Amino acid sequence: MTNNKRTRKDIIKNVAIVFLTIMLILTFFSNTIMNWSLAQVSGKYTEYGEIKTGVRGSGTVVANFTYTESVKNDSTIKELYVTRGTRVEQGTPLMLLSASNGDKAETLRGEIKSLEESYERALMQRTEYDYTSDEMAIKNATEDLNELLKEREKYSDDYVEKVKLDFENNEKALKEAKDLVESLTLQLEEIAENSEDEQVVLKRADLKRAKEAYDIALEAFEKAEEEFSKATYIDTDSYQSSLSSLYDSLDALETELRYLKEDSADLIKIDEDLKAKERALNSAIADHDKAISDFGADSDEAKAAKEAEEQARAEYDAALLIYNSNKDEVKNAIRSIEAKEKSIDSVEGDIRTIRQRMSNASSENREYESLKKVLDIKKKALDTEKENLDIKQKEYDTLVEKITGDLTLKLKDAKNKKETLEKDNEKLNEELSNVAQVENLDEQIKNEKRSLEQMTYSLEKRKESDKKSKELEDYDLGKQYRVIQEKKEELAALGGESDKGTTLYATHSGVITEVNFKPGEFIPAGSSALVIEVEESGYTLNFTVTNKEAQKLTVGDTATVSNAYWGQNLGAVLKSIQPDSTGKNKILTFELDGNAEVGQNLTLTVGEKGTYYSAVVPKSAVHEDAEGKFVYVTKEKSTPLGTRYVATRLNVTIAATDDKNSAIVTDESYIYEYVITSSTKPFEAGDYVRLSD
Structure with a gap:
C-alpha cells in the first residue's frame, strides 16, 4: 500500500x-x-545624402559634313576596294572603273594578268640547287683522311719490316737461351744428386728437411688463414651508443608515463570505479538468480539478494553517469597511457635485442681474436722455416758451385743472357703493337679514301642532273615570258596598253557611309558612287528627351560621357534643342570635342546637379498605389514574449531622384526609422515581419 x-x-x-x-x-x-512564418525583410535607415539629377540619353556619333564621290563618265565597276564603315584617308583608292577599250582588249588584259601571275609563281617555285651540306661532308672527310695520313707518316715501311724481323730474331734467341738454361740446370742437378761427396750428401739432406719443414709450415699457415678469413670482427661501439640512447629514451618515457598517470589519476579512477561497479553488479545479479533458484522468488533470501542487486545497479548507474559525462577525457587518458606503455615496451624490446647482439658480437670477436693469434703464430713459424730454407739452399748452392766449377759459370751466363733477351722482347712487343696500329691505320685510310671517292662521284653526278633540270626550267620560264610579251604587243596594237581603267580616289578623309553600286554594275555619268562622312569637319550626337526634361536644360550646357573607350578623352556641349515630329519630345543635339569615332554609340548626361536632402532612401524602398507614394518602416512592439516588429506605411512625397536613391518628404515624425527595401514574401501595412540578420 x-x-x-x-x-x-x-x-x-x-x-x-x-x-x-x-x-x-x-x-x-x-x-x-x-x-518563423513571417516575411523576412531587409532595409536601411534613412540618411542625409546627395541626389544628383540630370538628363541622360544615348546616340550615335556622326560627322558634321558628308561628301559624295561621283563619276564623270559612264563606267562599269571592275573592282571595289572599300565597304560601308571603311575608314579612308584622302587619296585612298576607292574603286577601279572600266576603261574605254573593247571586249578584245579587256580579254587580253585578263589573259596577260593570268599569265603574269603564273610566271611570278613559277619564279617563286624555281628550284634552289644547294650543295653546301654535300661539300661540307666532303671537306670533313678530306680533313679526316689527311689526319690519318699524317699519323701514318710517323711509321715508314722499313721501320715496320725491321720491327717484325727484330722480334722474330729475338724470339728465336730467347728460346735458345731458355733451352740452354734448362739443360745446364738439369746437368747441375744430376751432378749434385749423383755426387758421393760427404759434405754434398749432408747439405742435400739438410736442404730436403728444410723444404719438408717449410711445406708443413706453409700448409699450416694456409689452413689457419682460411679459417681466419671466415671469422668476422664486429664493432660494438655503435651498439653501445644505440644502447645508451635507448636507455635515455626509456628514462624519458617512464618519466612521462609517471606524470601522465599522476595528471590522469582522477580519470583513471573513474574508469576503474566503473569496472569495479560492473563486476559488483554482475556478482549481485548472479547471487539474486542463485537465491531464486535455491529458495524461491518470494523468499527472504531472494528479496535480500534483489535489494543488493538494485543497490549494485544504482551504484553502477551512478558510476556510468560519471563515466559518460567524462567519457572522452577518460578514453583519451587511457589511450595516451596505453600508447606510452606501448612505446616503453618497444624501447625495452629494442634494448633486449641490442644486448643480445652485443653478446653474440662479443662471442664472435673472441673467436676472431683467437684465430688471429693462431694465424700470427703460423705466419711466424712459416717465416722462420723460409729463412732456414733460404740458408740451406744457399749453403747447398755454394757447395755445388765449388764441385761443378765451369758448368756453374756457364749457367750463370746463360741466365743473364736470358734475362737480357726477355727485356728486349718486352720492348719489341711494344714496338710490335705500334706495327699493329700502323696496319689498322692503313685499313682506315683505305676505307676513308673509298668513302671520299664515293661522295665526290655522287656530288658530280647530282650536279650534272641538276644542270639539266635547271636548263629545262629556264627554257619553260623563257617560253612563258615570250608569250606574255607577245600578248602585250597585241594589246598595244589595239591601243589599250595605257588604258587599263580609271581609279576613283577619296577626295576627303573620313568613313564610308554609303556604297551605291556593286562590282560589275554600270554607273551613269554624274551618279553618286560613294558617300564619305568627313571626320575633320567635327562630330555631333543627338537623342530624344521629354519636354519636361528639356525645360531643365539650356543651349551651351556641358555634358559628360559615361562610356567612352579607355584613354578616349571626350567632351560634349549642348548645341541645340529642337522639337521632334510629334511635338511631345525634344531632340537634343550635342557637339563633341575629342577623338570620337563615326558610328560610336555614346551615353551622355547633361544638366547634372547635386542637392543634399535630409532623408534619402534607396529607390527600391519607394512604392506607389492609388493613394500616392509611400514607404514601409518597422515599428517595435513590446510583448510579454519579447520585442516584435510591425510593418507600418509611411506616405511620402518624392523631392528628387537619381539612378539609385530618392529624397523623400513626409509630415510623420518617424521618418528616420528603419525603411524596408526588400522582402522574402509579400506583406501589408500592419503585418508582423522579422528582420534579416
Whole structure:
C-alpha cells in the first residue's frame, strides 16, 4: 500500500516537471516560433545624402559634313576596294572603273594578268640547287683522311719490316737461351744428386728437411688463414651508443608515463570505479538468480539478494553517469597511457635485442681474436722455416758451385743472357703493337679514301642532273615570258596598253557611309558612287528627351560621357534643342570635342546637379498605389514574449531622384526609422515581419 502511494506521488511529480519544462521551452522559444512564418525583410535607415539629377540619353556619333564621290563618265565597276564603315584617308583608292577599250582588249588584259601571275609563281617555285651540306661532308672527310695520313707518316715501311724481323730474331734467341738454361740446370742437378761427396750428401739432406719443414709450415699457415678469413670482427661501439640512447629514451618515457598517470589519476579512477561497479553488479545479479533458484522468488533470501542487486545497479548507474559525462577525457587518458606503455615496451624490446647482439658480437670477436693469434703464430713459424730454407739452399748452392766449377759459370751466363733477351722482347712487343696500329691505320685510310671517292662521284653526278633540270626550267620560264610579251604587243596594237581603267580616289578623309553600286554594275555619268562622312569637319550626337526634361536644360550646357573607350578623352556641349515630329519630345543635339569615332554609340548626361536632402532612401524602398507614394518602416512592439516588429506605411512625397536613391518628404515624425527595401514574401501595412540578420 505504501509503495502504491509513493508511485502515485512520483507520477504526479514527474507530470508536473514535464509540464513546467514544456512551458519553459515555449517561453524561451516563443519569439522564434512566432516569427518563423513571417516575411523576412531587409532595409536601411534613412540618411542625409546627395541626389544628383540630370538628363541622360544615348546616340550615335556622326560627322558634321558628308561628301559624295561621283563619276564623270559612264563606267562599269571592275573592282571595289572599300565597304560601308571603311575608314579612308584622302587619296585612298576607292574603286577601279572600266576603261574605254573593247571586249578584245579587256580579254587580253585578263589573259596577260593570268599569265603574269603564273610566271611570278613559277619564279617563286624555281628550284634552289644547294650543295653546301654535300661539300661540307666532303671537306670533313678530306680533313679526316689527311689526319690519318699524317699519323701514318710517323711509321715508314722499313721501320715496320725491321720491327717484325727484330722480334722474330729475338724470339728465336730467347728460346735458345731458355733451352740452354734448362739443360745446364738439369746437368747441375744430376751432378749434385749423383755426387758421393760427404759434405754434398749432408747439405742435400739438410736442404730436403728444410723444404719438408717449410711445406708443413706453409700448409699450416694456409689452413689457419682460411679459417681466419671466415671469422668476422664486429664493432660494438655503435651498439653501445644505440644502447645508451635507448636507455635515455626509456628514462624519458617512464618519466612521462609517471606524470601522465599522476595528471590522469582522477580519470583513471573513474574508469576503474566503473569496472569495479560492473563486476559488483554482475556478482549481485548472479547471487539474486542463485537465491531464486535455491529458495524461491518470494523468499527472504531472494528479496535480500534483489535489494543488493538494485543497490549494485544504482551504484553502477551512478558510476556510468560519471563515466559518460567524462567519457572522452577518460578514453583519451587511457589511450595516451596505453600508447606510452606501448612505446616503453618497444624501447625495452629494442634494448633486449641490442644486448643480445652485443653478446653474440662479443662471442664472435673472441673467436676472431683467437684465430688471429693462431694465424700470427703460423705466419711466424712459416717465416722462420723460409729463412732456414733460404740458408740451406744457399749453403747447398755454394757447395755445388765449388764441385761443378765451369758448368756453374756457364749457367750463370746463360741466365743473364736470358734475362737480357726477355727485356728486349718486352720492348719489341711494344714496338710490335705500334706495327699493329700502323696496319689498322692503313685499313682506315683505305676505307676513308673509298668513302671520299664515293661522295665526290655522287656530288658530280647530282650536279650534272641538276644542270639539266635547271636548263629545262629556264627554257619553260623563257617560253612563258615570250608569250606574255607577245600578248602585250597585241594589246598595244589595239591601243589599250595605257588604258587599263580609271581609279576613283577619296577626295576627303573620313568613313564610308554609303556604297551605291556593286562590282560589275554600270554607273551613269554624274551618279553618286560613294558617300564619305568627313571626320575633320567635327562630330555631333543627338537623342530624344521629354519636354519636361528639356525645360531643365539650356543651349551651351556641358555634358559628360559615361562610356567612352579607355584613354578616349571626350567632351560634349549642348548645341541645340529642337522639337521632334510629334511635338511631345525634344531632340537634343550635342557637339563633341575629342577623338570620337563615326558610328560610336555614346551615353551622355547633361544638366547634372547635386542637392543634399535630409532623408534619402534607396529607390527600391519607394512604392506607389492609388493613394500616392509611400514607404514601409518597422515599428517595435513590446510583448510579454519579447520585442516584435510591425510593418507600418509611411506616405511620402518624392523631392528628387537619381539612378539609385530618392529624397523623400513626409509630415510623420518617424521618418528616420528603419525603411524596408526588400522582402522574402509579400506583406501589408500592419503585418508582423522579422528582420534579416
